[in-house]
Amino acid sequence: MRLGLSYRLALVFAVSGGLVVGGLVLLGVRSSREEATHQTERLGKVTLTAVQSLVRSEARQGRLAELGKALEDLVVQARIATIVVRDRKGKRLVGRSDDPKLTAREARPGRALRDVDDGIYDIEGDVELGQRGRGVVQVGLRTDALEKRLDEIGARGVQAGVMSFLAITLIAWLIGLFAGERLERLVGRIEAIAADPQKFRRLGGDDGGDELSRLVAAFNRMGLSLRAETRRRLALETEKRELAAMLVHDLKTPMTVIRSGITLLADMATKSGKREHNRTFELLEMSTARLQRMVEDVLQLAKMEESSALQQEMTDLSALAHACAKDFGLIVKDRKQFLDIAAPEHGIPPVMGDSVLLRRVLDNLVHNAVEHTPSGGRIAIGVRRENGSVLVEVSDSGPGIPPEAREHIFLKFFQKDVKRHVGNVGLGLALCDKVIARHGGTIGIGDAAPKGARFYFTLPVATLATEEA
Secondary structure (H helix, E strand, O other), rough: OOOHHHHHHHHHHHHHHHHHHHHHHHHHHHHHHHHHHHHHHHHHHHHHHHHHHHHHHHHHHOOOHHOOOOOHHHHHOOOEEEEEEOOOOOOOEEEEEOOOOHOOOOOOOOOHHOOOOOOOOEEEEEEOOOOOEEEEEEEEEOOOHHHHHHHHHHHHHHHHHHHHHHHHHHHHHHHHHHHHHHHHHHHHHHHHHHHOHHHHOOOOOOOOOOOHHHHHHHHHHHHHHHHHHHHHHHHHHHHHHHHHHHHHHHHHHHHHHHHHHHHHHHOOOEEEEEEEEHHHHHHOOOOOOHHHHHHHHHHHHHHHOOOOOOEEEOOOOOHHHHHHHHOOOHHHOOOOOOOEEEEEOOOOEEEEHHHHHHHHHHHHHHEEEEHOOOOOOOEEEEEEEOOEEEEEEEEEEEOOHHHHOOOOOOHHHHHHHHHHEEEOOOOOOHHOOOOOOOOOOOEEEEEEOOOOOEEEEEEEEEEHHHHHH
């Protein structure tokens, strides 16, 4: 026959209470024993310090010959087993003991107090011996008083443990019977709130002043708070997804129309092979392209935050880097910049990931480098293997990024503060950070040589590629 929750809880309370009390008693006994041991050790240190001071004082006054009498008095008054003073060569200068049998005893300093087996705890310390230079003082303390006290502590602990164990076991059994029935009502509600916080229903019996009533009240507050927070979070997530979808939907179409209109107007403004208001059209085209990139970044961020799934495939980062360099070639040439690429076509192992998103990361990093590099400057793309990863870096010869702007540069909610230091960076870096993190890699920023910014990220080599290598 299966016991009900009340009886099982009572049994658990009784056993647990007994074990806890037994453990507490054992801890108390151990703590008392350790405290007694520590007191003896502290007493030994104090005694050693006193002896060192006495020896040092007598040595400074050149009275080492009279030191024996002083040590003899100290042995009697402080109940010290042995005191020995040696010079730096180990020669015994003075020695006193409370028992003549211990005169020839060899001290064994360095033993822990718990390892003492002959009843004497030895400690030593350096001391100045005046004209004789530095020496050593060895003090031996008897441990019989400590052993007697430890035996008393153990006996009292056993007596208190037995009584406490029986009393707490009985009390815990009664508490378990009383509390078990009330707690049974919580089980179903706890399971329900764990499965779906929105289905939480308030539990009665929280109007008393005892601990269980307070527990029920706390459970009700927690459930109500969790239900409200869950609903709020779901509403925010829904609004965020709807806002991103509406934003992308509403912006992509007019952006396409605007770009087409700018192209048409540019063609209409071209006379005799020369376009009038050329700078105006360049600004319009550049701003439109930037706005379109922002829209695409918002779309990608929304997709990544909504789903953790990635298109997993073998991806050649070196090939992505060459394709990216080719696409930016005309832009760099038009801005009178130089683009260098160091990405060997062979020897770079593939990584496992979404090639579209990884290409997006490269595009964003190169685009930022182009934006912040002046005319005549250089942009460099590099790909190389580094231990068990592939390192991709994009550097430029622009003004660089100051240290105070680097901490939050990859966080989309801190872009305003970043722009104050380095100008426009959009949401591209936030997207880069999320993409690389989702692929299990790392992304960072540093200084380029001789100046400028260096963005880099690493991705782990694909498993199959690692095994073949």
